[in-house]
Amino acid sequence: MSRIFHEAIWQIDDGLYTPEQKSAWSPKPRSAYHWHKRLTRSRAWLVVDEAIIEASRPICCGFINVETHFKSRGYIDSLYVRPDYQHLGIAHRLYLALEQWSLGQEYPNLTVDASLLSKHLFLTHGFTVQHRSYQEKSGQVFMGFLMSKTLKGLTTS
Template sequence: MQIVPLKSSHFPQIATVFHQAVSAAAGKGYTQAQCEAWSAGIRDKRYWRSRLRRSLVLVARDNDEVLGFIDCELCHPDKGYIGHLYVAPAHQGRGIGGKLIDALVRQAPCFGVGALTTDASLFSHRLFAAKGFSDKGRYFQQKSGQVLPGFAMTLSLPFHIDSLRGTDVASVARLFHEAVQGASEYYSEAERNAWSPALRDEATWQSRLAPSKVWVARGDSGIVGFINLLPRGHGEAEIDCLFTAPAAARSGVAGSLYRVLEQQAWRDGVQRLTVEASYFARPFFLSRGFTELCRNEHPRHGQVLVNFSMEKWLTRPEVG
């Protein structure tokens, strides 16, 4: 089974999954009349295209068969509303709904979503609760003369991705210094002090970041990571910085930041991404499809700092 973004070809099967899942809910907390009010029949492609046009939609599929889907409306500031989570009756009980929620939680921060909300049905309530959603009260929806009961639920995400603001520069400077000083697994104290001997001022960072596009990861405690994309000529760009707060290490911050950057690089027509990766960033970039080109040694303040030149081709130029 794979979880993939929605494609136009998925609409007919999504329509069928939704109707069949609702129909199967009869006798499981809902009456036949309630289910018929909820979904009187299989809606056409035009309905679903309009209904989901402002949403992040993820589809669980096995080969060409759609097993289930989840969507998150992105039109609410800092919040995402889960309007649908449905699994085909023949595939329920296999953990597909939970995997769809997990995938959405991983991807939602990339779209600026800091919290997820939903109106859970009586039979999805337990699943959302198991995934950390909290109850905010009972929910009642009226459809075609029927009242459909459920639960209003919400989940706060640990961070979300946003563009850099002018007021963020001081936080970025502090995060960089703390991240370097926290890299004791790969660099000695003398090397870390040579790399970042002290907190650099805002003017230095403003000058460094000005030519690039910069994204930050915002958490409850402030900025927990940042990345920037620096143009390097026609069809090329460099990842100049990717740093996360030591307390946010291995929490998905770097992956979410990189996902947003690569999507922007595609939109900008970048063919080749480069980076000079530190020892601790090297495995991350290898896992994202980068190739190591060479090992570099940089003398600095009496120390030799090692990093690795790496590249990733997003699209190869045509030859001939």
Template structure:
């Protein structure tokens, strides 16, 4: 299975947003309730935000056989804004490959650390990659509280 990483493009947004919603629904259901999952997924309707992810951030996709199986983004050279892997391609090294690209890009840009706001589901992955928790946070989306963690890794 050959995983390729490349820059994402605007025309792929419908597929990327579908992957985002599907991943949240199936992968995060043990850590969040249905109301929280729906509130989290509702951000796909913010077209301006999604367009800006690709236009203004370092936005990459992972592909296997020309199918997008994951995506990630780096904002301002040191903030991991997005890191999602398709629900059917979990635990195959895709998140690690995406993360490694973001870390390399950050180091290449002479950043001293990486930060991310991380879900309960993703927290163990980030800990394995050397991140520590700075704070437990409660985000409110569509009047629903969603717990996540501000995490950081210093180089």
């Protein structure tokens, strides 16, 4: 997951996020400990390419996770796809799995701080922009969009 996260960020076009912003966002791949802590209070889905074996293991192509505890319940924390697997519908499939599970959990809504890159995907899936959001990382400011989608009333069929 760490490698996917890092590589996906560095693949983003410099017109959306500058090299300085990408360096602040992910200066290097994060530790397994970081990801363990980050995923402790969430549910995650992975897409795996079993046709390609790397070190006797299938390659993880992408992942998504949603927070499951406290006030952040239903907050989509991460959605990243390896650069060589982008534009193949993986992010779409990951999101649909997350939404289906969330419906089964009777979550009333989903929220996400979408990046400039992911905004379109979430709009396609019925999210609406609540407002622009800004985050600061290592002195760099990132503009994004706080988005939400009401699940109440959707069916799980």
